[in-house]
Amino acid sequence: MTRLDKYLLPIILLIIVALALTSDNSKVLPEKEEVVLYGKIHSRLTYGRGVFENLTEGKEYEYFIVEPDDYTEEGARKYSPKINSLSAEEIVKITGKIANKCWWNDTTDLAGTYYKGCVPWIDSEKIETVDVCYGTKSEIIFMSNDEAKNCLVEYLEELESEVEHIQNYFITKLTNNRATADAQDEWSTDQDIDLINSLPILHNNWINYRDDSCEFQNSSYLYGSGHSAFVMRCQIEYTKDYINMLKTGMEDWSIDYDPFLPI
Numbered sequence: 642m643t644r645l646d647k648y649l650l651p652i653i654l655l656i657i658v659a660l661a662l663t664s665d666n667s668k669v670l671p672e673k674e675e676v677v678l679y680g681k682i683h684s685r686l687t688y689g690r691g692v693f694e695n696l697t698e699g700k701e702y703e704y705f706i707v708e709p710d711d712y713t714e715e716g717a718r719k720y721s722p723k724i725n726s727l728s729a730e731e732i733v734k735i736t737g738k739i740a741n742k743c744w745w746n747d748t749t750d751l752a753g754t755y756y757k758g759c760v761p762w763i764d765s766e767k768i769e770t771v772d773v774c775y776g777t778k779s780e781i782i783f784m785s786n787d788e789a790k791n792c793l794v795e796y797l798e799e800l801e802s803e804v805e806h807i808q809n810y811f812i813t814k815l816t817n818n819r820a821t822a823d824a825q826d827e828w829s830t831d832q833d834i835d836l837i838n839s840l841p842i843l844h845n846n847w848i849n850y851r852d853d854s855c856e857f858q859n860s861s862y863l864y865g866s867g868h869s870a871f872v873m874r875c876q877i878e879y880t881k882d883y884i885n886m887l888k889t890g891m892e893d894w895s896i897d898y899d900p901f902l903p904i
Contacts, residue, residue: 679735679771689712707763710766711723797880804844814894859872
C-alpha cells in the first residue's frame with residue numbers, strides 16, 4: 642500500500658458511510674393513519690393511557706387504546722387529567738393517528754369485565770366529550786353539545802306529535818264505535834264514554850309526571866351545561882314508553898292503529 646493509498650482509504654470509507662447515512666435519512670417514512678374515533682372509557686392503564694370501547698360507526702374493532710395528549714407527571718404519579726376525569730357513560734371524540742395497528746392488551750376494568758385482544762394504539766391529538774342524539778330511525782348520532790340539544794328538541798317534538806295523533810285516533814275510534822254499538826249494550830258504551838273523557842286527563846297527568854320525574858332524576862346536573870340534554874333524553878324515553886302504552890290500550894279495545902291513516 643502506497644502512502645497515498647494509506648491516506649485515501651479512510652477518506653473513501655468516510656464518504657461511503659456518509660452516503661449510506663444520507664441515503665437512510667432521505668427515506669420518507671409512511672404517514673401514520675389519521676383517525677377520528679368515538680368511544681367510552683373501558684379501563685385505565687399506566688401512564689394515563691386508556692382502553693376505550695369503540696362506538697364509531699362502521700367500526701373495524703371493538704376497543705382501542707389511547708395515548709393521552711395531556712400526560713402529566715407529579716412526583717411518582719403519572720396520569721392524564723382528561724382520561725382520569727371521564728365517567729363510564731361519557732362519550733368522547735378522539736382525534737389522532739394510529740401508532741400501532743395491533744397492540745396486545747390484557748386488562749380488567751373496575752366492573753370486572755375482562756378483555757384481551759389485539760387493538761389499535763392511538764396517539765391522540767385531541768380528546769373532547771360530545772353529546773348524542775337520535776336520528777329519524779333512532780340511530781345514535783354524535784355531535785357537539787349545542788347540535789345535540791337542537792336535535793333532542795326536534796326528536797322530542799316528533800314523539801309528542803305522535804302521542805297527540807295516537808290519542809286523537811284512539812278517541813275518534815272509540816267515539817265511532819260507540820255510535821254504531823248496540824244501544825242495549827249500555828255497560829259497554831258507558832265504558833267507552835269513561836275512557837273518552839279520561840284520555841285527555843291521563844295525558845295531562847302523564848306530562849306532569851314525566852317532566853317532574855326527569856327533573857328529579859337529573860337534579861344533580863342542575864347547574865351543569867348538559868342538564869337540559871339529560872332531561873330531554875329522559876323525557877324521550879318516557880314518551881316512547883307512553884306511546885307503547887297507548888298502542889297496547891288500543892289493542893285491548895281491538896283497535897288497529899295505522900299512523901298513516903287520517904283521523
